[in-house]
């Protein structure tokens with residue numbers, strides 16, 4: 145059964161997400177304009193990302209799905225049954241069922257900032273697993289989240305697939321990993337587990353193609369952020385004057401997405417004036433790639449001890465089981 149989600153997003157009298165407005169305004173005031181990647185995922189952005197996962201060039205979803213399909217017996221052995229699966233982000237129609245079928249959990253709790261998308265995917269999942277208790281929670285999981293009373297006292301498995309952790313700089317990723325520990329009851333001595341996907345460093349051409357596909361879907365995903373700002377923050381960004389840019393930053397081991405001005409532009413957002421000269425960019429996303437060691441180091445810094453690691457056949461992507 146599907147319980148009503150709990151709305152925890154802070155909106156002002158006009159329904160504007162306060163955190164979104166503050167992040168956008170602060171980001172546009174910087175010399176290198178930058179907006180945190182999580183704002184790419186409104187309902188339209190989440191849908192576009194689902195489209196990205198089906199692209200030929202975008203290998204991470206297929207690679208991670210391959211691991212989930214191949215290792216179900218090992219998951220059952222190492223994780224066991226009867227846990228409450230807490231997914232950080234509302235589940236995809238492909239990956240989450242693979243995990244749930246492997247470990248037969250007591251409950252499934254998807255956490256997502258995007259309420260409509262959350263309820264849609266939770267409903268689809270509840271239909272696939274009629275006997276499973278599904279408790280969607282609309283929340284920003286960067287902070288500690290209070291889980292529904294129904295799963296208190298049940299051992300937790302956190303599930304954070306997709307290498308979403310790669311969207312964060314190390315400092316933020318560590319904060320998130322620690323919040324997850326708290327959300328999952330580590331401080332109450334519950335010894336939660338975490339199953340986390342982390343994409344791996346590889347050939348630059350493969351990486352850049354994955355984030356700049358021939359059909360331009362990733363470009364639409366990136367430009368949707370500008371459209372969202374115009375829609376939700378009474379913005380006047382001339383979207384036609386921006387182009388999608390994806391490039392590998394070798395020093396930081398990450399793919400960066402930017403929106404680049406193709407001419408000088410001036411616009412307002414939420415009543416504030418901004419300008420960009422030709423060639424200037426808004427940095428919209430980082431997608432960090434890991435090595436075995438850098439992945440382990442990050443997890444340890446966040447309070448998680450890696451226990452087991454799997455990769456796909458081609459060694460492109462890793463899935464790591466860690467314990468608090």
Ligand code: AVJ
Nearest residue numbers: 196306307308311355362431
């Ligand atoms: C959702 C973070 C896994 O970084 O690969 C895909 C987002 N951005 N194409 C990624 C994304 C552009 C994606 N994650």
